[in-house]
Amino acid sequence: MKVFTLGEQVLREKALPVEHINDDIRSLTERMFVTMKEHNGIGLAGPQVGEKxxxxxxxxxxxIKRVFINPQIIETSAATSFYEEGCLSVPKVYENIERPEKIRVQAFNESGRPFTLDADGLLARVIQHEYDHLEGVLFIDRGDPEFKQKTIESFQKRAERKAKKEAEKKAREAKIAAKRAAKEGTDSGAHSAPEKAAV
Incomplete structure (x- = not known):
């Protein structure tokens, strides 16, 4: 599955509730686990793979594989802590982010059963990070504004360079195709020309 990155609109849109927890949703979560592992991640949200x-x-x-469907964070601790976070959708960027140390979350699992989970430490942080994705929020939004702006500008430049390279590649391919077509047309014309009778 493609992991969408900073600058792509789906990451800034609020996700929609899952209406039916069925085989399609279970298949989606399994593929998300595979994609997450392939990218050495520990959490992955629907919008990150283009699923709003x-x-x-x-x-x-x-x-432990944990699936959270239609989650709600219903309690957070007053105590907070900082931790260096990263994100598959903002690759190679890390920043210390402050979040509540403990949370209580309610959600449905992949079988459609409701559950309530009290989490702390890394698990609490990952849940909050992924929950943010459902709200169109990225971890850089919770850090230093200047760092956020620099990161956004960096990804914009990266996207522009990529688009330029792709445009140049397409132009080269079109040029080669045109030359090939012209050559084939010339060759075809030479073969189809009628032989001149000897005089």
Whole structure:
């Protein structure tokens, strides 16, 4: 699955509730786990793979696969802590972000069963990070504004360079195709020309 990155609109849109937890949703969450592992992540939300749905998957170092569908964070602790966060949608960018140390979240699992989870430490942080994705919020929004602006500008320049390279590649391919077509047309014309009778 493609992981969408900073600058792509789906990451800034509010996700929609999952209406039916069925085989399609279960298949989606399984593919998200695979994609997350391929990118060495520990959490992945629907919008990050282009699915504007309120769901995310988490697997931290305890090895437990957790699926959160239509989650709601219903309590947060007054105590907060800083931790250096990164994101598959903002690759190679890290920043210390302050978040509540403990949370209580309600959600449905992949079987459609409701559950309530009290989380702290890394698990609490990852849940909050992924929940933000469902609201169109990225971790850089919660850090230093100047750092955020520099990051956005960096990704804009990166996207412009990529677009320029792709345009140049297409232009080269079109030029080669045109030369090939012209050559084939010349060759075809030479073969189809009638032989002149000897006089």
């Amino acid at each position: 749905l309120r769901l995310f998957v988490v697997e931290i170092d305890d090895g």
